[in-house]
Amino acid sequence: MIILAAILAFGLASEARAADANGLGTVLGELSCSYYLDVYYRTELTGGSMYEAPYSWGKASGWINGFLSGYNINVDNGKQDIVEGMSNNDTYRWIASWCRDNPSKDLDIAVMALISSRLAK
Secondary structure (H helix, E strand, C coil), X not given: CHHHHHHHHHHHHCCCCCCCCCCCCCCCCCCEHHHHHHHHHCXXXXXXXXXXXXXXXXXXXXXXXXXXXXXXXXXXXXXXXXXXXXXXXXXXXXXXXXXXXXXXXEHHHHHHHHHHHHHCC
């Protein structure tokens, strides 16, 4: 048991990044901005985190939340939550606005644009 705890502690303390020599990694389960906007327009966002939405909204919102969670866990930027101060629905609205201006892009680019805008503050 002590050995397992030591292995886990050592493994969690090391960096867990997967990228090539150019710093590029693979985005799994990628969604397009056009997919996101389709489900976004069929979703009614209310309050900070409530919504009435089709089943496909879970795929899009879950993907965004997973991407942001992965960023928060793996990037040492002095911020515990890169979207701190924004409600979930504010985050989804920001991304929808970006995607409306860039409909041919993928959702990871939209989320990275959000992250960049938050780092600039």
